[in-house]
Amino acid sequence: MxxxxxxxxxxxxxxxxxxxxxxxxxxxxxxxxxxxxxxxxxxxxxxxxxxxxxxxxxxxxxxxxxxxxxxxxxxxxTTLMDQLEIYERELVWTHGLLSKEYTEINMTSVRTVRIEQSLFQRIVGAGNLQIFTAGDAPELTIRGLPRPQEIRQHIKRYSAGDD
Incomplete structure (x- = not known):
């Protein structure tokens, strides 16, 4: 990795x-x-x-x-059950406490990153993240992540192939 x-x-x-x-x-x-x-x-x-x-x-x-x-x-x-990790080539979403579910998305297949922030989320530096790969439904939806603009920048940078 x-x-x-x-x-x-x-x-x-x-x-x-x-x-x-x-x-x-x-x-x-x-x-x-x-x-x-x-x-x-x-x-x-x-x-x-x-x-x-x-x-x-x-x-x-x-x-x-x-x-x-x-x-x-x-x-x-519930927050312990969910974790997002962003690597240079892939994005890994882990869900579950005792049994785990992993979602791996290759950075080159990311089509759109959508961030939604309420006023309060903007104040505390959080946001809801949606990642689209193919189709109209989001591949991944995550609520309440810290520093959502940083997430978007990492995905945008590495999904375009810039290293």
Whole structure:
């Protein structure tokens, strides 16, 4: 194999920016509720609220903490499963955690590289990448990769045959 030019995994923050923020907020709120046994920022009720004796606000905190951690862990495992490597002559996309799926694309067969960036992705330096070889459907679609312009430059440079 030729020299490695680029290697990256999508990141949770770049792939799911608002979802990751909400998940972290759920984790934080869950910890606060579980530790203090009270919901912050709620005004005290004017009349006493009758709750069953076995009900504890703490369990709401544990639930929020569990939901936030589970979502972040799920997204983190998905980013570990995917990896893009760009070499001088080929592009290798690896997908999978226990069982692996490899997609190798020869640089000379790349016809079009499409990069889509939302405003937030532009701010954090990420983008979604689509690579077309033949036909109208993309051969490869990857969300949330860091430095997408660098990827495009490497592919453009080596798909044209310039060394």
């Amino acid at each position: 030729s020299e490695l030019l680029y290697k990256a995994n999508p990141s949770v923050w770049r792939s799911h920016p608002f979802g990751a923020l909400i998940a972290w907020m759920l984790v934080l709120l869950g910890v606060v509720i579980a530790v203090t046994d009270a919901i912050p920022f709620l005004p005290e009720p004017t009349q006493p609220v009758q709750l069953p004796e076995e009900f504890q606000i703490r369990w709401l905190g544990y639930g929020l903490l569990l939901i936030g951690c589970f979502q972040l862990l799920r997204w983190w495992l």
